[in-house]
Amino acid sequence: MKISRRARPLLGALVILAAMAYLMAMGVSKSSAYYYTVEEFLSRLQSGNAPLQQRLRVSGDIVASSVQWHPKASELRFALGEAGRSLPVVYHGAQPDNFTHATSAIVEGRMVGQVFVADKLMLKCPSKYEAAAPATAAQQGKARSPRSDTAAGSGSAGLR
């Protein structure tokens, strides 16, 4: 088959585009997560239209009295929201630095029964510093870990 000279670059671009579209679709399906605030998520749970089959990312305040740390099992339990209306979270991994100081967090994972099982935990610290940074932790080692400092992370401090 002879392809005209003009059509060839177009064809090449199409091939690359198709490959990219495929890669991106795969990437999205692997790692996309719905993002809600805890209030939004709780009301969706109540009304039954939370996408429970999907990966979820929920942000909210940590209920201070709810924090339990079980070092033997490396298990951290706490609740997001406000006392009385909150989402129980379990996270397997080391307890992040400054967790006891943290006021709010972002968790990523899935709902298992009534509990949110997080494989990623990111903190925002109550800091007097404007520059103070959220800290993150993760079980997988691929994500941020127990340091209160992603702001100082690569690139970030320079951008402030």
Added chain:
Amino acid sequence: MPEIGTISLAAALAAALYAAATFGMAAWRRSEELARRARWASVAVAALETLASLILFYLLGTSDFSVRYVAEYTSRNLPPFYRLVAFWGGQAGSLLLWSWILSLLGAVAAYQRFPGQPAMGFAASSVAFAVDVFFLLILNAVTPPFARLSPVPPDGAGLNPLLQNPGMFIHPLTLYVGYVAFAIPFSFAFGALATGNAGRPVWVQAVRSWTLFAWLFLTVGIVYGAQWAYVELGWGGYWGWDPVENASLMPWLTATAFLHSIMAQERRGMYKAWNVILVALTFLLSIFGTYLTRSGILSSVHAFQDSALGQWFFYFLAAATLASIVLIAARWQQLQGEQELESYASKEAGFLFSNLLLMAMAFAVILGTLYPLITRWLGQGEITVGPPFFNQVVVPLGLALVLLMGLCPFLGWRRTNGGQFKESFLAPALVGVVVAVGLALAGIRIPGALVAFAIVAFVLSSLAAELWREASRQALKNGEGVLRALGRLLARERRRYGGHLVHVGVAVMIIGMTGIGFFQVHATQSVQAGQAITVGGYRFAYNGLLEKRQPGRDVVMADLEVSDRQGRPVASLRPEKVFYPDGQNSTEVAIHGNLARDLYVILAGWQADGTTTFQIYVNPLVQWMWIGEYLLVVGTLLALWPGRRPRLQGSGADGAAAGSGGDDGGPAPAWPEERAEVAELMVEARDLSKRIGERLILQGISLQVPRGQFVALLGPNGAGKSTLLRVLSLLSPPSAGTLRIAGQDPLEAGDSLRRRLALLSHNTFLYGDLSARENLYLYGRLYGVENLQARIVQVLERVHLTLFQMDPVRVFSRGMQQRLAIARILLLSPDLVFLDEPYTGLDLEAAASLNSILAELKAQGKTLFLITHSFEAGLELADQVAVLVRGRLVYQAPSSGWSVEQYRNVYLQKAGSVK
């Protein structure tokens, strides 16, 4: 003191406004006078911002807590170094740093000269200072760094302990310089578009070196940031695909694309529109990144919400984008390429593919970063994508790009010789396959890793093979040792091999990325003292906790003894947790690294009963990333380093841009090293005479002219000046006497010597039926000029004949023919140039541009002879003057620095007395 800071920032704003406006006017009216004033204003802006910055340093250093910024970011117990570094620890200070760097770079750019196209420089400076006006407006109106705090607190809040790290000094600084410096190429793009110079060589030179400069800093900022994150932040990785990280990657990708595709424009006049778009896009993306990370529109873990500031950035971004689009559209005609892509197996096509891949990566990064915004806008709710998305898309594209690096040295301009390609491609490809098979046999079964290592092996061997082949070729040609030839090749072709070294650095970095990406082993475990954790074949025996009190902090460390599979001790590691009096704490990772792997231990926490939790990573090959980083920096510096004696290019831009290597292989006729070896006398005549028919035209001419001298030859009509030039330029043999040119006897040296001479005379020796371009092409081919097409474009540009390049020369006026003949000299770049009344027929502007060309030739060390009757033009360059009367040299003397009066007197005395 803070008041002086506030005032100097206000004054800087006024000066920047003045500079931007006056440079704009100067470009409009092409007024050097206005530009001179604007340059002073630009220096004033830089000086005022420097003053403001020094004051902020001073206030931080002396802990003046009456200033809000000082109180918010430092405290009394902060070590002096971090008090100063807190300059860029917060919003206002970092914006001041932006503006300060921009003013300094802008002032440097304002003093860059562009002979022939000064207006482009003026317009560019106008844009640069307009950008600075934006930052100064923010500094004056939105986030004043010198704002007061009342009542004055007894102590400041202090700097986030995590920012208290030596990396805090270098990382933000390099990243900032990178971001800010992109404003300069952007300004040049704007300036060139506005003054109709877009796509011209003068623009290419200016923009390329500035972009390379910015790129170097951004690259170091990014990689150093990754290294810092790895060593200091303690999460076992180096790159998290966070929006803030992505923000720095986006402009880096487009700038990288630009640095490649600009070469196709430089050599062949291709991809002009695309290059302008890339320059604009790079700057817009660096502003966009800043906007993203400061406005809080992304629900990132980095929530630095400041919507007021975000709005400013948004409007600035919108205005700059709109202006770029309008200007590029308006000049679209001028941005049409001069050449078509001839073959998909060529360097030009290689650049095209690399651009496609880089743009695809940039697109993926932007899409992934903005995904939550897009889905929200589509009514889907906020959906975020994580690292798997980016890895999935960017890693394969990146590997394809690296593969291309290995192919590029074999590709030729225009089209590639298939046979040669196969021959040189085969060995490196084989190395790649052998490495992959070897690793597979050794037990590595991860396809991605095998592919990555095979590609790295291919690239490294292909670059090495190319270098070796080239060096052997040179060695054979010059009859010298291969190593010596290699050294000279590297010294000479800095730009080319600098680029290759950057590629080596990237390939080496890929080794590290592959190692940590595919083979990282990790465990989180809680143990008691006396117990041990085994990870990746290493045994970490825990001996217990130690405590150390230091001023301002308490350090708790865990003592671990590491041994390998055979039980041999490897290292003792002490990961720490540091507690600060204010209740914050931070973690210090313990790393034991060698080229094979890093052992990386984090002390995660402990309980009252002594149970201590560790996170342990074994990260194979990770140090190769940092080694690759250093290679990359060295390579870029090599490419940026100004050439000793840049060959003639279209503009007077710096040598880094001009000293382009012969990518086609085969060196240009005369290299500096070779020149140094030949005799210092360029022209040596003894007792020359010339008889035409019965008449003795020249008699007893003896003349010695050292290399690099400019000789003015004066004399009345009929004195024999033109004949002398014809004899010296070997067009006509002397009747008697001896002549040596460059230490050689012309009769023995033959053509090789003739190639180094050029004569510009009454007869232009141009072909009337050929177009200007064809004439140059013909002569270029005759003389074996390298990169002929691109050079033709440059020299036509230089003599302002671009518009007429397709017209046959017979329709040219005398002046235009003369200009074309001048272009031919530029093209052939001879060492010895004879000019016989070159100003004939030139208008004022063309005469002025000839002056600057002569100055440039002289600066390049060419030897020049000039016959002129006009005492106004050209003589100011002369090093010696000779007066010829009736075939005899009656006067010869050094004349540098002479006034026109002195020449006139000598002429009248010597020529007049004989008459």
